[in-house]
Amino acid sequence: xKRLKYLVMVFFWLIGGFSIxxxxxxxxxxxxxxxxxxxxxxxxIIDARSHGSYITSHIPKAINISPTGSLFSGYGPNPFAVVxxxxxxxxxxxxxxxxxxxxxxxYTGSSSAFGVKDGNPAFxxxxxTRIMAVLYYAGVENVYYLNGGFDKWVDEKRPVQNGxxxxxxxHFVISRNNPFVFVNENFVRxxxxxxxxxxFVDARMYKEYTGxxxxxxxxxxxxxxxxxxxxxxxxxxxxxxxNYYVIKPKQEIMQILQKAGIDPNKPIISYxxxxxxxxxxxxxDNSVLHNxxxxxxxxxxxxxxxxxxxxxxxxxxx
Numbered sequence: 001x002k003r004l005k006y007l008v009m010v011f012f013w014l015i016g017g018f019s020i021x022x023x024x025x026x027x028x029x030x031x032x033x034x035x036x037x038x039x040x041x042x043x044x045i046i047d048a049r050s051h052g053s054y055i056t057s058h059i060p061k062a063i064n065i066s067p068t069g070s071l072f073s074g075y076g077p078n079p080f081a082v083v084x085x086x087x088x089x090x091x092x093x094x095x096x097x098x099x100x101x102x103x104x105x106x107y108t109g110s111s112s113a114f115g116v117k118d119g120n121p122a123f124x125x126x127x128x129t130r131i132m133a134v135l136y137y138a139g140v141e142n143v144y145y146l147n148g149g150f151d152k153w154v155d156e157k158r159p160v161q162n163g164x165x166x167x168x169x170x171h172f173v174i175s176r177n178n179p180f181v182f183v184n185e186n187f188v189r190x191x192x193x194x195x196x197x198x199x200f201v202d203a204r205m206y207k208e209y210t211g212x213x214x215x216x217x218x219x220x221x222x223x224x225x226x227x228x229x230x231x232x233x234x235x236x237x238x239x240x241x242x243n244y245y246v247i248k249p250k251q252e253i254m255q256i257l258q259k260a261g262i263d264p265n266k267p268i269i270s271y272x273x274x275x276x277x278x279x280x281x282x283x284x285d286n287s288v289l290h291n292x293x294x295x296x297x298x299x300x301x302x303x304x305x306x307x308x309x310x311x312x313x314x315x316x317x318x
Contacts, residue, residue: 024142025132025286027247030153033105033146037061040103044167048108048127049150057160059107059153063096063167067130067276075299076306078219081274082299083182086174089138097167100139106132107146107153110244121235122203122277124149124245129283130276133296137181138174145283151244181282182298183269189309191269192227198267200229201260203277211314215301218273222305224314226271230260234272234280250288261318264289271297271304 028036036043037060045062047054054064065071068080070092075081083089098104108127110119125145132143146153154160183191191198202225207213209231211223225231236256238245248256257264268291270281278296285294297304304310 024144025136025283026142026144027147027287028105028144029147030156030158033059033153034158036103036105042099042101042103044098044102044104046104046106046128046131047150048106048131053109055163057150057154057162058165059150060159060161061165062107063165065096065131067127071131071134075302076219076221078274078302081219081302083134083137083275086138086177089134090172090174093135093138093140093172094170097170098135098140098172099170100172101141103142103144104132104135104140105144105146106135107149109150121238121240121245122233122280125238125247125283126234126277126280129279133181133279133282137178138172139176139178145247145287147246148241148244152241152246155242155244180292181296182275183295184298185303185307185310187295188226188269188297188304189307192310195228198269199262200226201257201262201268201270201281202226202229202231203234203270203272203280204231205233206231208273210316215273218302220273220301220305222301222312224312225318226301226304227311227313228318229271230262230318232256232260232262232281234277237280237284247284247288253284253288265291267293269295269297271300273300274302275300 045059047058047062047064048067051064071084072080073082073084106128110124128145135143202209208215209225237248237253239248254264270278272278275296275298278300282294282296285291
C-alpha cells in the first residue's frame with residue numbers, strides 16, 4: 001500500500017509536468033556555444049560569477065546573475081537559503097530579459113560566487129547549476145551548462161568583453177512551477193520514513209556529513225546529516241583539465257554513485273547546506289544519467305535542522 005501511494009504521487013507529478021516533459025537540461029562546449037551565438041535568436045548567456053569578475057571580462061553579450069543574489073531569499077540566519085517567491089522571480093527574470101522560450105546557457109569559472117579562486121571544484125559546477133535549477137523551476141524551456149566555463153572559453157582564445165551588458169526587459173510569467181526540481185519539508189519527512197523508495201544524497205564534504213565540522217556559519221543548527229543519507233561530495237563529478245574543470249564521463253560518475261551505495265536510476269533527494277551544492281546532482285542526473293526523478297532540497301539543512309520531524313545522524317554511517 002505504501003509503495004502504491006508513492007507511485008500514484010509520482011504519476012500525478014508526471015501528468016502535471018507533461019507540458020514541460022520535452023524541455024532540455026543539457027551541456028554545451030565553448031564551440032557549440034559559439035555556434036549558438038551565431039544562429040540562436042532565443043539565446044541568453046548567463047555569467048554566474050561574482051560581479052567583479054564579470055565586469056572585468058566575460059563572454060560577449062552575457063548578463064550577470066548571482067547564485068546567491070536576487071533569485072533567492074532568506075530563511076533563518078541565512079540570507080539566500082531558499083528560492084524566492086514566484087512574484088519576485090517573475091520580476092527579476094523580466095528585468096534580466098529572459099523569456100520562457102529562451103535557450104539559457106549558464107557558465108561560471110573556477111572561482112566561487114564570491115570571486116575567490118579557492119580551487120574548489122564544487123563551485124565550478126554548482127554556481128551555474130543553482131541558477132539553472134531556478135530557471136527550469138520557473139518554466140524556462142531549455143537550460144544548458146557550459147562545460148569548462150569561462151576559463152575554457154578563454155583558453156580557446158575566444159572573444160570576451162568587459163563592463164556590464166543588459167538585455168531588453170521582458171514580461172516573464174510563471175504559469176506553473178516545474179515539479180521536477182525542488183522539494184520541501186513535506187516530501188522530505190515522507191521520504192525519511194521510506195528509505196527503500198527514495199534515496200538521500202548529501203553533497204557536502206565528508207567532515208560536514210559526519211558532523212566533525214560545524215555548518216553553523218551557513219545557518220545549519222545541527223551536526224551530521226539527514227538519517228539515511230549517503231555522502232558524495234559534489235566536486236567529485238568534476239575533473240581538472242589545465243586551469244579549468246569539466247564534467248567527468250558518464251561511466252565514472254556511475255561508479256562514484258554506486259560505490260557510495262546509490263542507485264542513480266532511482267528517486268533521489270540531493271541536499272547540502274542551503275541547496276546550492278545540492279543542485280549539482282540534480283543537474284548531473286538529468287543531463288548525464290537521464291534520471292528525471294531527482295530533486296534538490298530547497299533550503300536543505302538550514303531548514304531541516306530546524307524541523308523536529310527530520311532526524312539527524314552523526315558519524316560515517318547513513
